[in-house]
Amino acid sequence: MHIDAPLSDVDPAVASLISRDVERQRSFVHLIASENFVSRAVMEASGSVLTNKYSEGYPGKRYYEGCEIVDEVENLARDRAKALFGAEYVNVQPHSGAQANMGVYFGLLDAGDKILGMSLDQGGHLTHGSHVNFSGILYDFAAYGVDPDTETIDMDEVRRVARAERPKMIVAGYSAYSRLIDWAAFREIADEVDALLMVDAAHIIGLIAGGAHPNPVPHAHVVTATTHKAMRGARGGLIMAKEEFGAALDKGVFPNVQGGPLNNHIAGKAVCFAEAATPEYKAYAAQIVANAGAMAEAVMGEGVRVVSGGTDNHLFLMDLRSIDQDLTGRDAAGILHSVGVTINFNTIPFDPRPPYRASGLRVGLPAATTCGMREPQVEEVGRLMVRALRNREDEGILSEVRAAMVSIAAEFAPYPPGFPGRV
Ligand code: DSN
DSSP states (O other), rough: OOOOOOOOOOHHHHHHHHHHHHHHHHHHHEEOOTTOOHHHHHHHTTTGGGGOOOOOOTTTESSOOOOOHHHHHHHHHHHHHHHHTTTTTTEOOOHHHHHHHHHHHHHHOOTTOEEEOOGGGGGGOOGGTTTSHHHHSSSSEEEEEEHHHHHHHHHHHHHHHHHHOOOOOEEESSOEEESOHHHHHHHHHHHTTTOOEEOOTTHHHHHHHHTTSOOOOOOEEEEEESSSTTTTTSOOEEEEEEEGGHHHHHIIIIIOOOSSSHHHHHHHHHHHHHTTTTTHHHHHHHHHHHHHHHHHHHHHHOOOEEEEGOOOOSEEEEEEEGTTTTOOOOHHHHHHHHEEEOEEOOOOOOSSOOOOOOSSSEEHHHHHHHHTTOOOHHHHHHHHHHHHTTTTTOOOHHHHHHHHHHHHHTTTOOOTTTTTOOO
């Protein structure tokens, strides 16, 4: 093996797959709410030699020698996140959002403890108590949902369920909820029933960093997040909390849940925290919200029902039954993929269909906004999507939509052709 040989020489098969995915990323309009396009700087840090270092433990207390530089990297990442979000304690080691949540449950609770979260079918996450996930298997979850009429969280109902269930922890923050969340009201309820409040801010942490959504850090006992969604950083998780929980949370992540941290990705997280502290990022976060609102208005203008009647954040849910009672989310996502849009199907509140068919599409704007799209483009994409779905049997119309989407994708591609070349 020549250690300095390029991937294309060493492994043409993998090199070719990566090149093909660069082209795929360049040639679609991307509306998956949890995806984004990272900068070359993030990619260089995440693809760096820091991947080679084992460093179980935390800065200043490792189980391996040679950690003096990764200590500095991890401290830098933690300090930047503390400054960005106003957090007392930060843990940047979780490999993912799911492992951040697992680290919190392990660190602060006992197996079997009761947790109150929003159910998956109403916008929650697998790790908020799904019976097929460790959370639902190891902990006793109770659920609150959205109000059937407004499709928004009714804090009186959350209070009622919390009083009835007396959980040890309440989880707020979701994967498919398009409205602002009242963190102070959640904390009030948590205090009333003597529960901890954990906010899972994975989806909205980028908006919070850019000042486009209220910050839960001052209100919650603990906040978890991912760094690769709207945050636009290295793939991974993050935990923030009051200092008093730090020791227990450190232990919850390592050694309870994980072994060695991914130092290369911790460096990629440090880079994204620096990027998110800039005025450009603040403008980006505001534009995501403006784009989501504009696109939601455009599809509603075409007669599509949007869950809760709109959005305050980076995403919204289209109720496909307003296009055709028989159109499933899964079929709609496939049709849109065939005309140049990547998107995911999703249940909507009180969905009569199971999750693998679903009645909704979750539409997210972080990636398209990174590509430079503004209101006129996202409104056009919204109208084109509805046109394709309404005329899904008409190959002529589908071809026209595909041509229009390809042209928008080409104009707003995230990376130049052949990106990133050889770092
Ligand atoms: N898979 C993420 C999402 O798409 O929302 C959540 O983990």
